[in-house]
Amino acid sequence: MNKISVVILTYNEELNLEYCLQNIQKLTTDIFIVDSFSNDSTLDIAKKYNCQVFQNKFVNHANQLNWAIENVPFSSKWILRIDSDEYLTDLLIDEINQKLPSIPEDVHGIFFKRRVYFMNKWIRFGGYYPTNLLRAWRVGKAVCEQRWMDEHMKLVEGRSAQFQHDMVDDNAKNLHWWIGKHNDYATKEAIEHLNTKHKLLESSEYVEGILFGTQEQRKRWLKEKAYAIIPIGLRPFIYFLYRYVLRLGFLDGFRGLLFHVLQGFWYRFLVDAKVYEIERKSKRTGLSILEVLKKEYNLDL
Secondary structure, X not given: OOOEEEEEEEOOOOOOHHHHHHHHOOOOOOEEEEEOOOOXXXXXXXXXXXXXXXXXXXXXXXXXXXXXXXXXXXXXXXXXXXXXXXXXXXHHHHHHHHHHHHOOOOEEEEEEEEEEXXXXXXXXXXXXXXXXXXXXXXXXXXXXXXXXXXXXXEEOOOEEXXXXXXXXXXXXXXXXXXXXXXXXXXXXXXXXHHHHHHOOOXXXXXXXXXXXXXXXXXXXXXXXXXXXXXXXXXXXXXXHHHHHHHOOHHHHXXXXXXXXXXHHHHHHHHHHHHHHHHHHHHHHHOOOHHHHHHHHHOOOO
16 A cells, blocks of 8 residues: 555646656655646646546635545545645655654644745745645545635644655746736635625634644734734735845845735735725625625636
């Protein structure tokens, strides 16, 4: 039996997938692709590397990942989630091979440190490294919280461990694609802001925001209890100054400037613009926010 299975969610990932699979096969050959009906060569690449392929209609990342957890016939005791634009450093692969066989039975999840590259530049400052993510868990011991954006894996029981070495996010697609992706992300993030403010959706399995908890709990608390109460339109400016000045984002150089402006300011400002537009249309038309989202964005929440 393989000690660990890998699940990868894909949609039109021909530029990234092959390198990801070459990397993952250093760890395991038990690889499952859950595809959202790609129309490029993604599936051909998956078959080339003998991956088991499943297809499911995409709603959001949380739904897709939970579908994979419930429907993919994993044969290992552990599952590792990785995106097609990510890979594991050789040091992390060695750490997994060394530690996983003897890990305590009450450890049900493992956090990895993620480093992000933008235009081939490692973004080391601005509070962006390391980002600790729960990316490996025992079969049946974790679910993905039901969110439209910024979703995290959540253990249903047991404790977690933190591994020391890095996984890497390094997307090969161009800036035009990146902008489009973040436009889509901004819509989903706007839903989360509107839900926090107006309680639109029933609560489900969520990572709890705790100021002095884990990194993800602390970030969730700051997002929902601090950032959310700053006036709309002002908070992107404050967040950018915090990241670029106080957290030394300027040390990332020119490509870092591009990243922190686009991801730390422009993206956040776009989220606020969409929140403003949706609330304004709701007030002007008398429609509920959920009705506006369905009419204007074709999103049936």
